[in-house]
Amino acid sequence: MTFSAFELVKNALTGQAGWQPHWRKARPKPAYDVVIIGGGGHGLATAYYLAKNFSITNVAVIEKGWIGSGNAGRNTTIIRSNYMLPGNIPFYELGMKLWESMEQDLNFNTMVSQRGVLNLYHSDAQRDSFARRGNAMRIHGVDAELLEREAVRAMVPYLDFDNARFPIRGGLLQRRGGTARHDAVVWGYARAADRRGVDIIENCEVTGLRIEHGKILGVETTQGFVGAGKVGLSVAGSSSRVAAMAGMRLPIEAHVLQAFVSESLKPVIDCVVTFGAGHFYISQSDKGSLVFGGDLDPYPSYAQRGSLATFCDVMENAVAMLPMLSRLRILRNWGGLIDMSMDGSPIIDRTPTDGLFFNGGWCYGGFKATPAAGFCLAHFIASGDPHPAAASYRLDRFARGCVIDEKGAGPSPNLH
Amino acid sequence: MLINCPFCGLRDLGEFSVNGEAVARPVAHDDFDDADLRASFVDAVYFRDNPAGLHREYWFHAAGCQSWLLVERDTRTHDISKVELARSQEHDKEMTS
Amino acid sequence: MTGGFRLPESGLIDRSRRISFTFDGKPYRGYAGDTLASALLANGVRIFGRSFKYHRPRGVLGSGHEEPNALVELRVNARREPNIKATTVELYEGLEARSQNRWPSLGFDAMALNGLLKPIFAAGFYYKTFMWPAPFWEKVYEPMIRRAAGLGAAGVSEDPDSYERAHAHCDVLVIGGGPAGLTAALTVARSGAKVVLCDEDARLGGRLLHESQILDGKPARQWVDEVVGELAAMSNVQILTRTSVAAVFDGGVYAALEHVADHLVKPAPFMPRQRFWRIAARKAILASGAIERPLVFPGNDRPGIMLASAVRGYLYRFGVAVGRAIAIYTATDDGWTTARELIKAGIKPVAVIDRRTKAPDLFADVADAVPVVLGGRIIAAKGAKGVNSITVENASGRHEYAVDAVASSGGFNPSIQLASHFRGRPAWNDEIQSFVAGDSIGGLTTAGAATGIYALGDVLQSGSATALAALAALEHPAKAIALPIAEPEATGLTAAWWQPGNRDTGAKAFVDYQHDVTASDVVLAHREGYRSVEHLKRYTTLGMATDQGRTSNLDALAIMAQLTGRSISETGVTLSRPPVAPIAIGAVAGDHKREAFRPVRETPIHGYALERGAIFVDVGQWKRPQYYPFPDDADLLATANREVNQVRSQVGVTDVSTLGKIEVEGPDAAAFLDRVCAMRPSAIKIGRCGYLIMLREDGILLDDGMFARFAEDRYVAYVSTAHAASTYRHMQYCRQVLWPHFDVNLTAITDVWVQLAIAGPKSPAVLQALVDPPVEITRAAFPPMKAAEITVCNGVPARLCGLSFSGERSFELGVPAGYGKALIRRVMEVGAPYGIVTYGSEAMGVMRIEKGHPAGGEVNGQTTAYDLGMERATAKDKDHIGQILSRRPALIDPARPRLVGIKPLAPTDRIRGGAHIFPKSAIPSPETDLGWISSSCYSPTLSSWIGLALVSGGPDRIGEKVSVYDPLRNSEVAAEIVPSCFVDPKGERSRV
Amino acid sequence: MSDLSGVSERDAAFGLTLETTPHYYGCGRRGRAGAEPGVVLQLVVGDERFNIEARRGKTDELFISLRETFGRAPIKPMRTVEAGGFEFISIGPSRWHAISRGPDRDERHALLREAIHDLATMVEIAHGFIVFRLTGPMVTEVLIKHVRVDLDPEVFSPGACVTTELHGMTVQLRRTCDGDAYECAVARSYGGSLFHALTCAADPYGLLVLPAGDV
Ligand SMILES: Cc1cc2nc3c(=O)[nH]c(=O)nc-3n(C[C@H](O)[C@H](O)[C@H](O)COP(=O)(O)OP(=O)(O)OC[C@H]3O[C@@H](n4cnc5c(N)ncnc54)[C@H](O)[C@@H]3O)c2cc1C
Ligand SMILES: NC(=O)c1ccc[n+]([C@@H]2O[C@H](COP(=O)([O-])OP(=O)(O)OC[C@H]3O[C@@H](n4cnc5c(N)ncnc54)[C@H](O)[C@@H]3O)[C@@H](O)[C@H]2O)c1
Ligand SMILES: Cc1cc2nc3c(=O)[nH]c(=O)nc-3n(C[C@H](O)[C@H](O)[C@H](O)COP(=O)(O)O)c2cc1C
Numbered sequence A: 001m002t003f004s005a006f007e008l009v010k011n012a013l014t015g016q017a018g019w020q021p022h023w024r025k026a027r028p029k030p031a032y033d034v035v036i037i038g039g040g041g042h043g044l045a046t047a048y049y050l051a052k053n054f055s056i057t058n059v060a061v062i063e064k065g066w067i068g069s070g071n072a073g074r075n076t077t078i079i080r081s082n083y084m085l086p087g088n089i090p091f092y093e094l095g096m097k098l099w100e101s102m103e104q105d106l107n108f109n110t111m112v113s114q115r116g117v118l119n120l121y122h123s124d125a126q127r128d129s130f131a132r133r134g135n136a137m138r139i140h141g142v143d144a145e146l147l148e149r150e151a152v153r154a155m156v157p158y159l160d161f162d163n164a165r166f167p168i169r170g171g172l173l174q175r176r177g178g179t180a181r182h183d184a185v186v187w188g189y190a191r192a193a194d195r196r197g198v199d200i201i202e203n204c205e206v207t208g209l210r211i212e213h214g215k216i217l218g219v220e221t222t223q224g225f226v227g228a229g230k231v232g233l234s235v236a237g238s239s240s241r242v243a244a245m246a247g248m249r250l251p252i253e254a255h256v257l258q259a260f261v262s263e264s265l266k267p268v269i270d271c272v273v274t275f276g277a278g279h280f281y282i283s284q285s286d287k288g289s290l291v292f293g294g295d296l297d298p299y300p301s302y303a304q305r306g307s308l309a310t311f312c313d314v315m316e317n318a319v320a321m322l323p324m325l326s327r328l329r330i331l332r333n334w335g336g337l338i339d340m341s342m343d344g345s346p347i348i349d350r351t352p353t354d355g356l357f358f359n360g361g362w363c364y365g366g367f368k369a370t371p372a373a374g375f376c377l378a379h380f381i382a383s384g385d386p387h388p389a390a391a392s393y394r395l396d397r398f399a400r401g402c403v404i405d406e407k408g409a410g411p412s413p414n415l416h
Numbered sequence B: 001m002l003i004n005c006p007f008c009g010l011r012d013l014g015e016f017s018v019n020g021e022a023v024a025r026p027v028a029h030d031d032f033d034d035a036d037l038r039a040s041f042v043d044a045v046y047f048r049d050n051p052a053g054l055h056r057e058y059w060f061h062a063a064g065c066q067s068w069l070l071v072e073r074d075t076r077t078h079d080i081s082k083v084e085l086a087r088s089q090e091h092d093k094e095m096t097s
Numbered sequence C: 001m002t003g004g005f006r007l008p009e010s011g012l013i014d015r016s017r018r019i020s021f022t023f024d025g026k027p028y029r030g031y032a033g034d035t036l037a038s039a040l041l042a043n044g045v046r047i048f049g050r051s052f053k054y055h056r057p058r059g060v061l062g063s064g065h066e067e068p069n070a071l072v073e074l075r076v077n078a079r080r081e082p083n084i085k086a087t088t089v090e091l092y093e094g095l096e097a098r099s100q101n102r103w104p105s106l107g108f109d110a111m112a113l114n115g116l117l118k119p120i121f122a123a124g125f126y127y128k129t130f131m132w133p134a135p136f137w138e139k140v141y142e143p144m145i146r147r148a149a150g151l152g153a154a155g156v157s158e159d160p161d162s163y164e165r166a167h168a169h170c171d172v173l174v175i176g177g178g179p180a181g182l183t184a185a186l187t188v189a190r191s192g193a194k195v196v197l198c199d200e201d202a203r204l205g206g207r208l209l210h211e212s213q214i215l216d217g218k219p220a221r222q223w224v225d226e227v228v229g230e231l232a233a234m235s236n237v238q239i240l241t242r243t244s245v246a247a248v249f250d251g252g253v254y255a256a257l258e259h260v261a262d263h264l265v266k267p268a269p270f271m272p273r274q275r276f277w278r279i280a281a282r283k284a285i286l287a288s289g290a291i292e293r294p295l296v297f298p299g300n301d302r303p304g305i306m307l308a309s310a311v312r313g314y315l316y317r318f319g320v321a322v323g324r325a326i327a328i329y330t331a332t333d334d335g336w337t338t339a340r341e342l343i344k345a346g347i348k349p350v351a352v353i354d355r356r357t358k359a360p361d362l363f364a365d366v367a368d369a370v371p372v373v374l375g376g377r378i379i380a381a382k383g384a385k386g387v388n389s390i391t392v393e394n395a396s397g398r399h400e401y402a403v404d405a406v407a408s409s410g411g412f413n414p415s416i417q418l419a420s421h422f423r424g425r426p427a428w429n430d431e432i433q434s435f436v437a438g439d440s441i442g443g444l445t446t447a448g449a450a451t452g453i454y455a456l457g458d459v460l461q462s463g464s465a466t467a468l469a470a471l472a473a474l475e476h477p478a479k480a481i482a483l484p485i486a487e488p489e490a491t492g493l494t495a496a497w498w499q500p501g502n503r504d505t506g507a508k509a510f511v512d513y514q515h516d517v518t519a520s521d522v523v524l525a526h527r528e529g530y531r532s533v534e535h536l537k538r539y540t541t542l543g544m545a546t547d548q549g550r551t552s553n554l555d556a557l558a559i560m561a562q563l564t565g566r567s568i569s570e571t572g573v574t575l576s577r578p579p580v581a582p583i584a585i586g587a588v589a590g591d592h593k594r595e596a597f598r599p600v601r602e603t604p605i606h607g608y609a610l611e612r613g614a615i616f617v618d619v620g621q622w623k624r625p626q627y628y629p630f631p632d633d634a635d636l637l638a639t640a641n642r643e644v645n646q647v648r649s650q651v652g653v654t655d656v657s658t659l660g661k662i663e664v665e666g667p668d669a670a671a672f673l674d675r676v677c678a679m680r681p682s683a684i685k686i687g688r689c690g691y692l693i694m695l696r697e698d699g700i701l702l703d704d705g706m707f708a709r710f711a712e713d714r715y716v717a718y719v720s721t722a723h724a725a726s727t728y729r730h731m732q733y734c735r736q737v738l739w740p741h742f743d744v745n746l747t748a749i750t751d752v753w754v755q756l757a758i759a760g761p762k763s764p765a766v767l768q769a770l771v772d773p774p775v776e777i778t779r780a781a782f783p784p785m786k787a788a789e790i791t792v793c794n795g796v797p798a799r800l801c802g803l804s805f806s807g808e809r810s811f812e813l814g815v816p817a818g819y820g821k822a823l824i825r826r827v828m829e830v831g832a833p834y835g836i837v838t839y840g841s842e843a844m845g846v847m848r849i850e851k852g853h854p855a856g857g858e859v860n861g862q863t864t865a866y867d868l869g870m871e872r873a874t875a876k877d878k879d880h881i882g883q884i885l886s887r888r889p890a891l892i893d894p895a896r897p898r899l900v901g902i903k904p905l906a907p908t909d910r911i912r913g914g915a916h917i918f919p920k921s922a923i924p925s926p927e928t929d930l931g932w933i934s935s936s937c938y939s940p941t942l943s944s945w946i947g948l949a950l951v952s953g954g955p956d957r958i959g960e961k962v963s964v965y966d967p968l969r970n971s972e973v974a975a976e977i978v979p980s981c982f983v984d985p986k987g988e989r990s991r992v
Numbered sequence D: 001m002s003d004l005s006g007v008s009e010r011d012a013a014f015g016l017t018l019e020t021t022p023h024y025y026g027c028g029r030r031g032r033a034g035a036e037p038g039v040v041l042q043l044v045v046g047d048e049r050f051n052i053e054a055r056r057g058k059t060d061e062l063f064i065s066l067r068e069t070f071g072r073a074p075i076k077p078m079r080t081v082e083a084g085g086f087e088f089i090s091i092g093p094s095r096w097h098a099i100s101r102g103p104d105r106d107e108r109h110a111l112l113r114e115a116i117h118d119l120a121t122m123v124e125i126a127h128g129f130i131v132f133r134l135t136g137p138m139v140t141e142v143l144i145k146h147v148r149v150d151l152d153p154e155v156f157s158p159g160a161c162v163t164t165e166l167h168g169m170t171v172q173l174r175r176t177c178d179g180d181a182y183e184c185a186v187a188r189s190y191g192g193s194l195f196h197a198l199t200c201a202a203d204p205y206g207l208l209v210l211p212a213g214d215v
């Protein structure tokens, strides 16, 4: 069923009785052309683009829990393409373009809201490095503006301009950046993929990979063996665990990233703002909650819950940047399991196992990549060659020394 | 998380900084361009077991006794089963090898 | 009943202390001991606010933190706080509260029209609409939705109150001071172990404050007073009331929020508003009680429809009758208790409607006194501004009752949120038809009603047993305490969930009051495939409001369970997360705000720089003097130019104390440093300085700096300000982890020494006037790169190095920090005849760019020694950190961005850091991008803007004409690539 | 071996004067008014302080030597051992601070240097620290706002010493051997922030800041 104003009214008048499941509750078939492991945004988008762009529809997405139960369901929803390094910009900009046409493409309102992403700077050195980044964006045809202090004040009047420990000097703004409704992205891709014939299999955990003579044959799951011509691995925080099933070690460490929402309030913050003198970022959801977060917890973890030290640090940053937050209340705090790569940039590549493809290392920034990652992984799986926009995201870059290290933090995942 | 520093006792996470998995530095030989040697460094510097379970890692008691610690911790529960001074550990290794 | 709804006698309120307050501007009166909710109810107020989505009038449901409905805005101006639960606000003189989410008034709300559109606004309607035409989303629909959403409005001015943190330690933390918690705390306390007892209420006693129960033949409240009295007198007990435990973290660390002054108009002077506790507990007992859940029925959100236990609570704790014609709607014995208490208070219920077909045994007295409808269900509740009638159906047919309140009791849910903070899944308990704590709850055990034990005698027993078990685990000797005797109690119930097949499904039967989620929304979610409880939650927003679905989640899960044909246990429950109840962001931040957000580091001459009118710049945590403006300097540039000119022509002094200093001492110092550094420290001669280059193991530059070698076995490393801490940590790592066999010690001495750089052609003369004889500051006796430990100014120990960052003849002079201020004064005195100036980091930065020395913009974690032209200083034949991986092909590719100088063809054309560089007539594109400017400045020495840049194949392009492209700042400048050293490339000036 | 010892003693003769009152240090009563201040704070001047780190494998020998010279050796972690006019506080594995005050420092230092000989690295670091001495009935109330270690008098007994975190700074917090006072030492550059953190926390109890001085 296609969503339309007509359907909406019709169902309103008939007790909402006409709606159907947005995706079928599929059971695994014995075999598929392609199996995607991981029903997060990336896995579902991959399946959708396999079907849409390459007409490969005999596809299953296998998800151990409910779709979106991973980071897709717990991120702070920021989308942007304000990257600095040549390997990154084209990829994230491809993503940005896909966001801009997503609702019509999927016939699902994912609430993509291009309200602007503003990164504050507090020193000349930071301004120069933002300028390097902003100019790189402009050169790639991406929008970027460097704002002076007063222009920042006009956008976000409640920032601490007066008594700050680290006074705000200005900001780098990407107007096309913003937020999207994270769960809706998952559901929208699921529904669109399902409508093209993809099987979405929930509550089915992949427990092993069947590999013979260096070639993938299928996946062992809690619902039995599922044969596959090709397998795409899109399991974010579980990357190392699933890759280990193919005997692979990855340049990835699992970490916790915490996020927070406040109680819901009338609009006070119109764009996404990030602090340059610490780790903090905030936006306000359409529902009215302030959604914010900060630094990741520094130690490897699979626990999906954070530490008090980081909790306190985030609140200190919050009040330092926006003193008006002081009396507002934290409603809920949670943690996601993120796949921090050694240079802070992702990996989309084939693996040494024939037919097994890997997508991961998205760190704390893969939500914005959801459409582009799906697009590029589908391209790789279908064509056997990397998509040009993701051509830098290869595994051998570590051995070769062409890391894509935006922050210059080196092989310390917790510092990216 | 509290870490039981062998010197300082139970201390809050906030006093420490962590270096990730305790990976041994490969032993270099004279041919610094040797492919295997380079591969062993690439592996040690970039690649991780990243287990969901017991993890051996180095921590630095920065706001305390300034010791590097070898910590054994479960990455699923954060339960810490062992903490020792990294130097005594390495020292022992050296003595026995 | 006299005067409104206040009863003549009962209650824990102080009737001698009357309190005036306002709600929506209207004055009311209550008593000390009231909550805002109890006082308003006593005054006959029924509507407290409007609901989130449909703007329906809402009253009070509960009597504590579970409250989903009665949210108000409290206080005024900068202290304004939205979304406050009226049931948790202690009444204080002068309290000002306002209702929320209504326009123009609480009684009439224009947005209530939304309610009529309910058929459209069903769960998930957003996702299906607002897509046409595409550009309308951001411009029209989204702003509309955003305006409509949100409950209260945030205050935007600075919070006038202060907050603090505090830290406590104990053997056992007891969370909750009801009968279970009190018994547990007493058991622990008498054993001598350290106990902290927290309760979010202002008074200890828990449910006993709300009940008329008897213990040992006396009112239970008397027992509470005795226990509290004993606990308060013990030195091993810390009682924290008004303190809610918000979260549990690894290692038995609990976060709790103490509401120090929230019961006052404003905090007294020097009183924090709230205190954020970090409690380290070896064991913890969760005695947080249980919360009643309402029964779901059409119209169940009408003001006046409340929890049965709350009705009783208002009666006993506050002396308030919530209505005059109250119906009891129950599936539990607890509802009958409420009926009995109402009768006792002289308010005979209109009817007791029990979902069960048999009346409970122990309530014959009630059954005799009031009409009873067994096997009954409320199928409608009516009344525009509060319930005024209900329709009840049972086997015998339909009954209509005129009521002004309904006490609803569907069973109790143990308050086990804290037990899930380790993501342990609760376990289903059939007997109580609810979830209890499951495994994996991190050192926390539950007691009392929180375990699903409800009869008072059992609750007391549970508190004591749990405490004994905790003490046993701690191997702390303990004895059981004597427990008071409770009277027999009935705690039976039946499962009474909303049935989706009901023909009244279409009516508004609310499960989540605050988010306006109805039973039919759950049905729709099921229909559309959102059947996992977490999908259900996210699709309908069930349980995502400020009460986190305390009262609603289970009712919704039960509906989903029926729809999917699974048990509730199989259906599962959504995860609860910290905090248990919302906490203010400012309270957690404590005193880390404004200027005190992060500590400041000041150099020993900070006070002097202040006196000289220096302007400071933040470098990490340091405040460094950036420039020393003269009154007639036009701007920073003018000052910097003047300072540079003076240094280059005469002499200047600057503070370089922020550089990290690490003393490296021991017989293996040289051997150790050879492994750590990429150059060869062992080759530095004693009494000399040498360049310092450290790499990361991945071959990227970690830091650069200087070494002074003062003895065979003693070096001082001077590392960059920005990397000082990480470099020290790294060196300790090398020393303790990688090569512990080296006999070498590292001592951080950054703060021990003040360090001044004295630079310029006249610097030798200035130095000569400082040093004690026989030291001579001549070219021969103290050449560049010499390092010596001497005395200055008549005996002050000093370290002097012939180092130059500016390119001039220059010295770095260190003395013990306490002499810093006196030293710089002396330097200025003896330098006066030579026209000495103080210069700041800005002028220093200009001079280092003129000399082509890399700094922060270049040593940025992405560059190698090769990129920055330092590779000649590195040793290729020894194993040091970074040796192997720095040789990877991509790291020695000549096409890498490498350091060069850049100069505009027209000297007045400004070039800026961050601008990109393109071949002269190339069209800017990713393919033609050559690199970027990493640092730039105006050089007064060359009278031109200049820059350092990282340019692909840099040094091979010297002489090429390029375009400096800066679209962010609308600038494009023709420039030339030049060697990175602009001034005195042969270094002659530093050798004079 | 770096040695700045005797600096303060000869100070009078030096051509430079020691800074004793940093710009941020304001004396007098502050905070809540009342008869008795709840807390008294004073900047300690005139401390000598050495960082001593045993040479590799020489810790035991160092103990023996110190014991021979001073009668006692500083073996317990995080405790103060008084010996030979020094307070030895153990601050890390094989690392101590030796703190002393008062007259006869040259002799004292000579003795220490002799005892340590080449068994340890010894660096004079007094100038690298700012030390605040805190007394008064409400001191622990102030400190528990800031430090996460257990200050229960039975745990943090006289002579106890910890290095820990306080408002983002690393401090050395100790209780004097007589139990009367706490001393909080921090790297010199953080002095202003520590002063601010402590005084703000003490204001609610009434605070007296004494002129900097010898204690
Ligand atoms: C707190 C937080 C905030 C963030 N904020 C942002 C942000 O603002 N902007 C941004 O761009 N990014 C953000 N991110 C990162 C972003 O969420 C992730 O990078 C991205 O969602 C990862 O891709 P995914 O959606 O496919 O992953 P996931 O949703 O995690 O999908 C992986 C799926 O694989 C499943 N799976 C794992 N193992 C198996 C198995 N063995 N068998 C079957 N299935 C399996 C998991 O259950 C999961 O559903 C944030 C992350 C977190 C945690
Ligand atoms: N008749 C029934 O069916 C029934 C059902 C449930 C409870 N009860 C009665 O309720 C009482 C239960 O006793 P109890 O001691 O287990 O619970 P309680 O409800 O009496 O006390 C719990 C206390 O914990 C506090 N609290 C809860 N969460 C907290 C937190 N996060 N931080 C700080 N404080 C918190 C509450 O303020 C409350 O004072 C008994 O009297 C029992 O008979 C009866
Ligand atoms: C953008 C965003 C907004 C959220 N808003 C709310 C909210 O208003 N109320 C709420 O209870 N939780 C909210 N959450 C948090 C979720 O309840 C949940 O904690 C999170 O998705 C992680 O899932 P988990 O806690 O089940 O692990 C939000 C989460 C996200 C990512």
Ligand SMILES: [Zn+2]
Pocket: B005, B006, B007, B008, B009, B061, B064, B065, B066, B067
């Ligand atoms: Zn320690």
